[in-house]
Amino acid sequence: MKRALVTAGASGIGFAMGEAFAQAGYEVWVTDVDDAALARCPDAWTARRVDSSDDGQMRALFDEISVAGGLDVVCANAGVAGPTAHVEDVAWDDWKTCVDVTLGGAFLCAKYAAPMMKAAGQGAIVLTSSTAGVFGYPNRAPYSAAKWGVIGLMKTLAMELGPFGIRANAICPGAVEGPRMEGVLEREAAAKGMTRDAVYEGYASGTSLRTFVTAEDIANMAVFLASNGAQRVSGQVISVDGHTENPDPKP
Numbered sequence: 001m002k003r004a005l006v007t008a009g010a011s012g013i014g015f016a017m018g019e020a021f022a023q024a025g026y027e028v029w030v031t032d033v034d035d036a037a038l039a040r041c042p043d044a045w046t047a048r049r050v051d052s053s054d055d056g057q058m059r060a061l062f063d064e065i066s067v068a069g070g071l072d073v074v075c076a077n078a079g080v081a082g083p084t085a086h087v088e089d090v091a092w093d094d095w096k097t098c099v100d101v102t103l104g105g106a107f108l109c110a111k112y113a114a115p116m117m118k119a120a121g122q123g124a125i126v127l128t129s130s131t132a133g134v135f136g137y138p139n140r141a142p143y144s145a146a147k148w149g150v151i152g153l154m155k156t157l158a159m160e161l162g163p164f165g166i167r168a169n170a171i172c173p174g175a176v177e178g179p180r181m182e183g184v185l186e187r188e189a190a191a192k193g194m195t196r197d198a199v200y201e202g203y204a205s206g207t208s209l210r211t212f213v214t215a216e217d218i219a220n221m222a223v224f225l226a227s228n229g230a231q232r233v234s235g236q237v238i239s240v241d242g243h244t245e246n247p248d249p250k251p
């Protein structure tokens with residue numbers, strides 16, 4: 001049975017990825033820092049409390065996976081939204097937390113998955129970026145910078161690891177319906193003196209399909225990118241965002 005690891009997999013997009021990989025016949029491993037959410041994961045999954053930005057915890061996780069027989073797919077999905085503020089008001093510690101989890105966590109996935117996948121002569125790395133990794137996002141400097149970094153990391157992984165049969169691709173979700181986006185909407189509304197609904201409409205109207213997306217939309221793309229159907233797809237940035245041309249031009 002193929003094995004897939006999803007970081008930040010106990011809720012949101014990561015949980016949907018876990019469900020989609022399980023449905024596709026994979027053995028699913030997930031990590032998270034939320035104990036209650038981890039406890040709610042299906043019994044069939046291997047769920048571990050691991051902070052994606054902690055090198056020691058990530059190394060121990062991959063050691064355990066190696067003993068269990070290795071890894072076919074890793075979804076480097078952990079990311080935190082970071083502060084919503086003008087750049088001069090972003091605290092250095094908030095910058096570091098956002099970049100450490102969002103970009104550092106993806107780096108640690110690649111660092112520890114690569115030797116296992118090289119030994120197996122195959123593997124798929126799916127990194128969760130964002131429309132914030134394609135556009136600038138006013139008031140979201142750390143998050144946008146980290147998500148652009150995820151794409152740079154992915155491009156490099158695809159070049160370095162391709163000769164070993166390992167593929168790397170990034171998914172850029174648009175605004176996903178759910179609790180995380182509700183928090184973002186409320187913080188942006190407060191920062192801009194707008195209502196939550198007006199901010200919501202701003203996001204939706206920035207897409208050609210006039211829509212938010214769902215966690216399942218992202219999960220389906222992750223399973224496809226890991227599958228044989230995508231065996232010659234690597235180094236790509238795939239947006240699953242209702243076609244976002246202009247996410248939020250108003251600072």
Ligand code: NAD
Nearest residue numbers: 008011012013032033034051052077078079130173176180
């Ligand atoms: P979420 O905020 O719902 O969080 C998912 C999980 O991440 C939570 O269970 C949380 O406990 C866990 N987590 C937080 N910090 C962690 C850490 N240091 N280590 C391990 N787990 C941690 O997130 P989501 O909306 O499911 O987003 C998942 C990914 O998709 C993130 O990388 C996010 O940046 C990206 N993304 C989300 C959206 C969106 O609209 N929700 C849009 C674009 C990109």
